Amino acid sequence: MMNFSKYLRFAVVGACALASCKGGPPTATKPGKYSSTTGLEYNTEDGMRVADYKGIPEGPGLIFIEGGRTVLGSQEEDVTMTHDNIERTVTIASFYMDEAEVANIHWLEYLHYARKDSSEEFYQSALPDTTVWARELSFNDPYVDYYLRYPGFRYFPVVGVSWLQANDYCTWRTAKVNERLASEGDEDGGSTKKKGGLFGKKNKGGDAAEGTEGDGKTKISIENGNTLPNYRLPTEAEWEYAAQALIGTQEPGNENQENKRIYPWDGRQVRNPYGKGMGTFLANFKRGRGDYAGIAGSLNDGAMITEYIYAYPPNDYGLYNMAGNVNEWVQDIYRPLSFEDVEDLNPFRRNGYLDPSEKYDKKGYQSLIDDHVRVYKGGSWRDVAYWLSPGTRRFMAEDSATAAIGFRCAMINAGSNK
Missing domain, CATH: 3.90.1580.10 (paralog of FGE (formylglycine-generating enzyme))
Incomplete structure (x- = not known):
């Protein structure tokens, strides 16, 4: 009963947040704080991680x-x-x-x-x-x-x-460009070091911030939006x-x-x-x-x-x-x-x-x-x-x-x- 109440409260809060949103429906770059289907909050201890995303990074050339x-x-x-x-x-x-x-x-x-x-x-x-x-x-x-x-x-x-x-060159170029984005930070598409995206510090609980691995190194993944496609x-x-x-x-x-x-x-x-x-x-x-x-x-x-x-x-x-x-x-x-x-x-x-x-x-x-x-x-x-x-x-x-x-x-x- 307690768990149901908790989820109900999240849903009500999320729905209210969606209803009062003046910025229009959610988008890839502005997904909002809450899920538009469940009302559950993103980026909490139990919630789904939704990384900052500003669009596809610029590919050289x-x-x-x-x-x-x-x-x-x-x-x-x-x-x-x-x-x-x-x-x-x-x-x-x-x-x-x-x-x-x-x-x-x-x-x-x-x-x-x-x-x-x-x-x-x-x-x-x-x-x-x-x-x-x-x-x-x-x-x-x-x-x-x-x-x-x-x-x-x-x-x-x-x-x-x-x-x-x-084809081998294309594979190498993909890896090298994404390695550079990870090491330098993606000014156009991914999160910055300050925002805890590509170079986020560990949180107080010891878990790596979104966009990093447990040892503090950058985690390159499709979901983070911090890489270029192939x-x-x-x-x-x-x-x-x-x-x-x-x-x-x-x-x-x-x-x-x-x-x-x-x-x-x-x-x-x-x-x-x-x-x-x-x-x-x-x-x-x-x-x-x-x-x-x-x-x-x-x-x-x-x-x-x-x-x-x-x-x-x-x-x-x-x-x-x-x-x-x-x-x-x-x-x-x-x-x-x-x-x-x-x-x-x-x-x-x-x-x-x-x-x-x-x-x-x-x-x-x-x-x-x-x-x-x-x-x-x-x-x-x-x-x-x-x-x-x-x-x-x-x-x-x-x-x-x-x-x-x-x-x-x-x-x-x-x-x-x-």
């Missing part, structure tokens, strides 16, 4: 990509006759994406901590394959030694990285949607998508039609047979190989080099009919579901498709303009690497539909 409805698929004539990306309407949830490709300096930072914190075996597995520059009938030998490590190439995109290595490779649909950047063509208040793009910029050409840069290329790609940069004294895209990751104008989301420079790995395994198999909300092709690899005669050399080939997108310094269109797609074995494929990371927009 990320740009917010507002999601929505779009038409994915090839906007160019299918000159390869693969018919593997037919137009279809889908909806993509909002997410975050790196504003630029992961660069050599970022990978060297990864190698630094891999050598410091991991086994020699893992460090060796993280090394890019610099021999991707070597060609039997071309003198690219200096790039084998200098491209990754020479300071002048610091902010050129890392290449020679397989899909598997790119960095990861973008899905093919996310990548293509971000490359289209049709938000730049949309009229306010108009729900119809009346303009489309062949490339991540307006117009049907690959040159800048405006201002002082008129006539220059908007991406780093191969102009034609033997023409990678233009002529001396009048270089056009100006890049014989890769280029500075912030070169060329960004698209309307603020993303650099979503066409050209290097192709980019995405999460999806490759299947030619993904466009008709996957769902129309956040479409994604994963391993082991529909269209089994046994249908493809890889052993008989009639196919290159299995469950270990991944899609890459975007075109590169070594590709012609056809591959710059966001809807084009190719694939390669997940443990392979070339001098024309890099990557960038993405992240879910946790806790919001906007």
Whole structure:
């Protein structure tokens, strides 16, 4: 009877608190002192812990990509006759994406901590394959030694990285960023030291404050809201949607998508039609047979190989080099009919579901498709303009690497539909 009275009293108090609240209904950042369903008080000795939360912390290097409805698929004539990306309407949830490709300096930072914190075996597995520059009938030998490590190439995109290595990098980056948030305090999303969130002191009873472990060290958990979601490779649909950047063509208040793009910029050409840069290329790609940069004294895209990751104008989301420079790995395994198999909300092709690899005669050399080939997108310094269109797609074995494929990371927009 006594326990029932106690809970009844909590419920009455909670209900009164809710009824008298002038700030509106509870939200993720303002859940209130009491539960809106039971009236029980949070953060008491017996109550549920509800950590302070001010929103998702800011992830270094990320740009917010507002999601929505779009038409994915090839906007160019299918000159390869693969018919593997037919137009279809889908909806993509909002997410975050790196504003630029992961660069050599970022990978060297990864190698630094891999050598410091991991086994020699893992460090060796993280090394890019610099021999991707070597060609039997071309003198690219200096790039084998200098491209990754020479300071002048610091902010050129890392290449020679397989899909598997790119995934390992995403895992490391997640852990390292969240470790930094835990050690420095999260000014944007989590509790501060004074509030007892990330660095709270033990209470008088000896229990660790919310956000800490029993020994006073920071406890990193999803419930505390003091961490970022996982960095990861973008899905093919996310990548293509971000490359289209049709938000730049949309009229306010108009729900119809009346303009489309062949490339991540307006117009049907690959040159800048405006201002002082008129006539220059908007991406780093191969102009034609033997023409990678233009002529001396009048270089056009100006890049014989890769280029500075912030070169060329960004698209309307603020993303650099979503066409050209290097192709980019995405999460999806490759299947030619993904466009008709996957769902129309956040479409994604994963391993082991529909269209089994046994249908493809890889052993008989009639196919290159299995469950270990991944899609890459975007075109590169070594590709012609056809591959710059966001809807084009190719694939390669997940443990392979070339001098024309890099990557960038993405992240879910946790806790919001906007």
